[in-house]
Amino acid sequence: MKRMVLYMYFLFILTQMPEVVLSATHSVTWTLPAQNDSLAVESGDLIEFSWTSGQHNLVMCRDQAEYDSCSCTEELANTSFSSFPFQYTVPQGDAGTTMYLVCMESAHCANNMKMTLTLVNTFGGDASAPSEDGTMNTAVVWSNPPNPISLTVESGQVVDFTWTAGSHDLYMCADQTAYDSCACTQELASTNFTSFPFQYTVPMADAGTVMYFVCMVPGHCTNGMKMMMTMVNTMGGDAPGPAPVESPAESPAESPAETPSESPTSGGSSQAQTHAVAWTLPVSVATLAVQSNDVVEFTWTSGSHNLVMCPDKAAYDSCSCTQxxxxxxxxxxxxPYAVPEGEDGTTMYLVCTVNSHCEAGMKMTLTLANDDMTMASPPPATMASPPPVDTTNDSPMSSLFVVGRMVILATASLYIVFF
Incomplete structure (x- = not known):
């Protein structure tokens, strides 16, 4: 008994101990120009700055405006500092928070002796955090090189790209060949984008599908500013199947059977499904099999796009759609687009008519594939006929009841109870 009490006490002490977090140390050679223009860090990390030649200082900027204009004033280490390395401890902050550091000696800042520190998480926390709708957001510091350089993702996951220093853009590559040769053309976010983070929603795709991202600012992709995302599955695993149908208990012959209502033959499956489509150039899904009353959810969070319905295939092929x-x-x-009722094989044609997006392949079809199985109604159950009434006896008895251990004989004018 004493051992059990001691064991439980020991477990209680362990649960009350603060979490132990191992911080990282980063070494930065503070030169002109800066050795690294950006660094992904965590709260509590230690940055060691060293400069052993030249006149330099280390100054913190309040925001990007001061950083860009080299008008920063919060000096961390002055030109007479000599006890190298100078150690800067990264403070606590939210993921995506950026710290701006420059050298304000002479024209060093104007000549690019500056760098940024970007928080990817706080004190050992996961870089992925659930959003309000339950999906997982993953933070990517879009720098050279990116942090991280590869990710495993699920359909519906949101990836937050952040770059707060330098001129960068974000492109998706058509395949690995374009990725390897830095010949990608599908721009997701331009160099003018400032509403960080840039959010990319992972489209529906099969496990093992790889998506390729690069920065196409001259020299960046070829110098390693690129990353890959690999699908591990779609959020929530396999699509849910129909619920098992329980067999009704056999009814006694004398009980009337309830006749089920007949399932409608129009409108496809009685349970509508929701399909997610990333409306990008090119489209994540070129064709989709749907049922009447399904909902197709289109999402585009960058670029200028619209969604237009074509009256027929000829208009679809020629990109001359107007609805x-x-x-x-x-x-x-x-x-949300609600699929209307229609015959099996009916096709709906959807395009983006902004600029030449349709001609470049921003189009898709929805084809009705309804489940026309109709539940057959079982034949109505036959009620058992009551036994014939013996009318040979002129007795006025009308009913005989058995209640528990009592027998009640009821006549037109008398109730007799037997125990």
Whole structure:
């Protein structure tokens, strides 16, 4: 008994101990120009700055405006500092927080002796955090090289790209050949993008699918500013199948059977499904099999796009469609499109008519593949006929009841109870 009490006490002490976090140490040679223009860090990390020649200082900027204009004033180490390395401890902060550091000696800052520190998480926390709708957001510091350089992702996951220093953009590559040769053309975010983080929603795709991202600012991709995302599955695992149907208990012959209502033959499956489509150039899904009343959710969070329905295949092929469902100013994503009722094989044609997006392949088809199985109604159950009434006896008895251990004989004018 004493051992058990001691064991439980020991476990209690362990649960009350603070979490032990191992911080990292980063070495930076503070030269002109800076050795690294950006660094991904965590709260509590230690940055060791060293300069052993020339006149330098280390100054913190309040924001990017001061950083860009080299008008920073918070000096951390002056030109007479000599006890190298100078150690800077990264403070606590939210993921994506950026610290700006420059050398304000002479024209050193203007000549690019500056760097940024970007928080990827806080004190050992996971860089992925759930958003309000339950999906997982993963932070990527879009620097040269990116941090991280590869990710495993799931459909519906949101990847937050952040770059707060330097001129960068974000491109998706059509395949590994374009990725390797830095010949990618699908721009997701331009060098003018400032509403960080840039959020990329992972589209639906098979496990093992690889997506390729690069920075196409001259020299950046070829110098390693590129990353890959590999699908491990779609969020939530396998798509849910129909719920098992329980066999009803056999009813006694004398009980009337309830006749189920007949399932409708139109409208496809009685349970509508939701399909997510990343409306990008090119489209994540070129064709989709749907059922009447399904909902297709279109999402585009960068670039100027719209969603237009074509009357037929000829208009679809020639990109001459006019029935706009969502304009290029739509922002309340996702845009939900409810599939109307129709015959099996009916095809709906959807395109983006902004600029030459349709001609470049920003189009897709929805094809109705309804489940026309109709539940057959079972034949109505036959009620058992009551036994014939013996009318040979002129007795006025009308009913005989058995309640527990009592027998009740009821006549037109008398109730007799037997125990």
């Amino acid at each position: 706009e469902l969502a304009s290029n100013t739509f922002s309340a994503f996702p845009f």
